[in-house]
Amino acid sequence: MFDLTSADLLDAFTRELRLCKLVPGEHVVVLAEPGSRGDYVAAFGAAKTCGAHVIAATVPGGSPAPMPSTHTGAGPGLTSVLEDRAAQALLKSADLVVDLTREGFIHAPVQQEILRGGTRIIFVCDAPDVLIRNLPKESDKDEVLKGVELLASARTMRVGSAAGTDLEVRLQGSKPEFQCGFADDPGRWDHWPSTMVLCWPEVSDGRIVLAPGDILLPFKEYVRDPVTLTVAGGHITDVSGGAEAHLLATFFEDADDAWARSLSHMGWGLMRTADWFATAMYGKGDLMGMDARAFAGNFLWSTGPHPVLGRESYAHLDIAMRGCTVSVDGADVVVSGRLAA
Numbered sequence: 001m002f003d004l005t006s007a008d009l010l011d012a013f014t015r016e017l018r019l020c021k022l023v024p025g026e027h028v029v030v031l032a033e034p035g036s037r038g039d040y041v042a043a044f045g046a047a048k049t050c051g052a053h054v055i056a057a058t059v060p061g062g063s064p065a066p067m068p069s070t071h072t073g074a075g076p077g078l079t080s081v082l083e084d085r086a087a088q089a090l091l092k093s094a095d096l097v098v099d100l101t102r103e104g105f106i107h108a109p110v111q112q113e114i115l116r117g118g119t120r121i122i123f124v125c126d127a128p129d130v131l132i133r134n135l136p137k138e139s140d141k142d143e144v145l146k147g148v149e150l151l152a153s154a155r156t157m158r159v160g161s162a163a164g165t166d167l168e169v170r171l172q173g174s175k176p177e178f179q180c181g182f183a184d185d186p187g188r189w190d191h192w193p194s195t196m197v198l199c200w201p202e203v204s205d206g207r208i209v210l211a212p213g214d215i216l217l218p219f220k221e222y223v224r225d226p227v228t229l230t231v232a233g234g235h236i237t238d239v240s241g242g243a244e245a246h247l248l249a250t251f252f253e254d255a256d257d258a259w260a261r262s263l264s265h266m267g268w269g270l271m272r273t274a275d276w277f278a279t280a281m282y283g284k285g286d287l288m289g290m291d292a293r294a295f296a297g298n299f300l301w302s303t304g305p306h307p308v309l310g311r312e313s314y315a316h317l318d319i320a321m322r323g324c325t326v327s328v329d330g331a332d333v334v335v336s337g338r339l340a341a
């Protein structure tokens, strides 16, 4: 019988590339590594369908990160691209890069260099039905931009929860950003699927209490016992609780990384099609975990790399929480885990 899995994805990739404003005559590079999903070659057909020039480039796998580099969200990049000026030149020469590598280049400085030339990059690595279920809409961008505007003009974000979270975040200089699931502007990087507002604060203080059911990434595990993290000046100073508290404390210790206990990006998700249970239903190698990261009404916070403060780190955790209330200068954006009207 024929292998039809990539044909099944052609329509979704074509819609995605149209959201990326791919037009006839533009140049697309589909970047992959040997371990990339074979069916995502649909990106190649989609680029042709849009009338673009397209090259499929497969580079050797392997990452400088000290953890298994597959779908973690740490995004240090592939060593083969980081060390190869010819590969970088090819990516820079494209109008649009469809990044199908298993880890992306999310926190790699070389990605910023490629974007500065005007190349747009769309990163894709979740399971096919996760992509299709969460195919973005053009209006998603308008919605996240409103959140960015709100953060840009505000001084303080507060996060609270019935579980005991009480965090105050200073927003000055926190460089609010968004992900909307498509990369349409020159020099834009985005991630399919995603719909979220985030910022990169330096200073936050208080307490984060993880409740059962919250999700620890990149481990792709649900919290079972409450975890209390004490935060002072943007750094985690204490971790207490049960099994997951022990896991996090051990991760910080093992990372042997100056920034492991420092907070990184934080914000909230707006992806209404996201499924909180995707984490439970897929193999870890099939999933990046964007259902958890971008879930509408979550509070997503992280540790480790902080490009705004020039902190390079491979010790990146993303932690997605339900049931929080998030307010920006007193205006609620998320109330008890649901997007405010």
Ligand SMILES: [Fe+2]
Pocket: 073, 265, 302, 316, 317, 318
């Ligand atoms: Fe992250």
